Amino acid sequence: GDSVTQMEGPVTLSEEAFLTINCTYTATGYPSLFWYVQYPGEGLQLLLKATKADDKGSNKGFEATYRKETTSFHLEKGSVQVSDSAVYFCALSGGGGADGLTFGKGTHLIIQP
Amino acid sequence: DAMVIQNPRYQVTQFGKPVTLSCSQTLNHNVMYWYQQKSSQAPKLLFHYYDKDFNNEADTPDNFQSRRPNTSFCFLDIRSPGLGDAAMYLCATSRDDSGTYEQYFGPGTRLTVT
Numbered sequence: 001g002d003s004v005t006q007m008e009g010p011v012t013l014s015e016e017a018f019l020t021i022n023c024t025y026t027a028t029g030y031p032s033l034f035w036y037v038q039y040p041g042e043g044l045q046l047l048l049k050a051t052k053a054d055d056k057g058s059n060k061g062f063e064a065t066y067r068k069e070t071t072s073f074h075l076e077k078g079s080v081q082v083s084d085s086a087v088y089f090c091a092l093s094g095g096g097g098a099d100g101l102t103f104g105k106g107t108h109l110i111i112q113p
Numbered sequence: 114d115a116m117v118i119q120n121p122r123y124q125v126t127q128f129g130k131p132v133t134l135s136c137s138q139t140l141n142h143n144v145m146y147w148y149q150q151k152s153s154q155a156p157k158l159l160f161h162y163y164d165k166d167f168n169n170e171a172d173t174p175d176n177f178q179s180r181r182p183n184t185s186f187c188f189l190d191i192r193s194p195g196l197g198d199a200a201m202y203l204c205a206t207s208r209d210d211s212g213t214y215e216q217y218f219g220p221g222t223r224l225t226v227t
Binding site: 036046093099105 | 117119146148153154155156158161170203205212213214215216217218219220221223
């Protein structure tokens with residue numbers, strides 16, 4: 001079945017540091033890929049998405065590129081802020097239209113001032 | 114703004130006492146999902162409605178039921194909550210014809226079982 005593997009945290013960085021959170025996936029067919037962010041006590045917010053190979057999703061300074069050859073969708077940001085502290089989930093949709101999302105275990109990001 | 118709303122945000126129930134969580138959406142999406150998220154874990158899909166069609170995940174306990182009276186509303190019923198059912202319950206929606214299949218989540222209901 002489908003699966004998502006992402007680096008587990010916590011990941012602790014200083015403000016303005018460069019961020020990479022690795023995500024790799026296993027899926028049949030051509031999944032859509034997502035990054036969701038969850039702030040404490042809140043639901044999940046869609047951060048960015050990509051639906052086909054070489055697509056780059058971007059939002060709020062975050063970027064991720066759909067790499068089919070390496071089955072990866074790594075999340076990057078050039079300069080993190082304290083407000084970026086949250087849990088980040090990589091996820092995929094198998095493309096069935098109504099399928100549930102398959103999530104990675106989540107990466108807790110802590111940004112220190 | 115179009116959104117997914119969950120009520121209540123926090124629910125406390127007693128062991129074995131039935132409880133209902135509600136979700137409503139103004140997105141007019143035809144698919145609605147319920148996920149269970151335990152502390153420091155990824156969300157786990159319980160079931161979803163594709164229009165009026167109910168789709169249960171194979172490992173969802175019988176203790177969990179759902180109702181969708183119309184497009185906008187969906188309910189999660191826990192018939193006899195156990196201590197292990199304490200979790201955050203997330204409702205999500207999507208459109209099956211969106212082509213991108215992203216799901217939009219509500220803020221969640223934190224369930225405590227005493």
